Amino acid sequence: MSLLEELKRELDGIDVSIEERTDFSGYGVSPLAVVFAESEDHVVRTLIFANRKGLKVVPWGGGTSVTGALKCEGCVLLDLSRMRKIVEINDVDWYVRVQPGVVLDELNRELERRGFFLPPDPSSSFMCTVGGAIVENAGGMRAFKYGPFREWVLALRLALADGTVIKVGEPLRKNRAGYDLVSLVVGSEGTLGVVTEAWLRIRPLPKHEEVTLAIYPKDIFAVGEIVKVVRKSGLEPDLMEYMDAFVVRSVNKQIEPIYWEGEGGVVLVRGDNSTLSEVERLSSPFLARSEVVDGEVGRKMLNGRSLVAIAVKSEIGNIYAEDIVVPPSKLSEAILQIKRIEVENDTKIPVAGHVGDGNLHPMLREADLVSKPELFDEVGGVALRLGGSISGEHGIGIQKVNLLRSQLLNRNGEVVVKLMKEIKGLFDPKDTLNQGKFVDPL
DSSP, rough: OHHHHHHHHHTSEEEEEOOEEEEEEEOOOEESSSEEEOOOOHHHHHHHHHHHOOEEEEEEEOOOOOTTTEESOEEEEEOOOTTTOEEEETTTTEEEOOTEEEEEHHHHHHHHHHHHTTTOTTTTTOOOOOHHHHHHHHOBTTHHHHGGGGGGGEEEEEEEEEEEEEEESSSEOOOOOSOHHHHHHSSSSTTOOOOEEEEEEEEEESSSSSEEEEEEEESHHHHHHHHHHHHHHHTOSSSEEEHHHHHHHHHHHHTOOOOOOOOOOOOEEEHHHHHHHHHHHGGGGGGGEEEEEEEEEEEEHHHHHTTHHHHHHHSSSEEEEBBBOOOGGGHHHHHHHHHHHHHHHHHHOOEEGGGGGGGEEEEEHHHHHHHHHHHHHHHHHHHHHHHOBBBBBSSEEEEEEEHHHHHHIIOOOHHHHHHHHHHHHOOOOOOOOOOSSTTOOO
């Protein structure tokens, strides 16, 4: 009996498929089999079998990884997309209890019916799942005000590599009982366990009417200056988003002509009227023009920002997006350094990002990386030189291993790397889960 036949027999009653996939960035996934889990029991049975047979397991949510975190050859791909129950919405204790396959936008639509929302809003929220957002510590446009996913996860049920199920955390805003294992799992990229259920903190919907301010900087240097004056003022809009001039043209052409086109691109700010009026006043020395919009036009502007990757791909072919973070005080310098690399390599490196918290997404052409693979690390090095980080929300996968090694060894030291690898070994002694990703290759 072949291994595949044995897997199907052992997992009788669970749908199993033989198929190849690609993730959002085009990384190939060639599993031995795809197992469609519909319950925690299905997850546990799959892990027990894989652990006994020495098979590697890669959890799959919505396939929206952009770092190769799902890439595998001969693994068991554990598809969690059918585990999509919203178990409980607690409007007194302000949490929602969900399975990992719930799509983020679908969850927020249900929460909004009850007057609540879950703030993290990655651009893939229309297809990414709660489980994937948790293990990637996803952020998005509203992270400037509300923070990334880590700040919204209260408790988790987690299936370990050998099939043991544990619960970490409590559905409480305050809980100081033991080490914070919830935060350890958040952002672990599926290397420590498989999330089977999550308790997430929720907030009441804002009471004020939200409007959007489109600021068109005079040039790319002005982008960082606008962010500086807003942060110095203590103002806290819901978001501050940036698209450079090339990205603006791409969205206007490929999605919908909605933005004015100027040398400095556009900074989108969302909040209440009084906040935006003050942001506009403070930004006035650095802008070419500005406009306040509400209703459908504002939604279209923010929708264009969320579809940047699709628009840019349509213009220059397949791309790989970096995810660097720099201190907001050094944003202008970071953008200028990226544009210098663009000129020196005679290419296009479009830049968008969550500039309110210093998170930039330079986009590199796949064709350039074939001929100059070192270009990826060169752009990532901008963050390291300026005291930032090589990843803010996309994670590491296989794509950023070299950059991760450089950041950890130079900033934190070998002892920290050793501790991280020991944590992986404690949770997953046989290296079953998402092998070769994240801290594994360090």
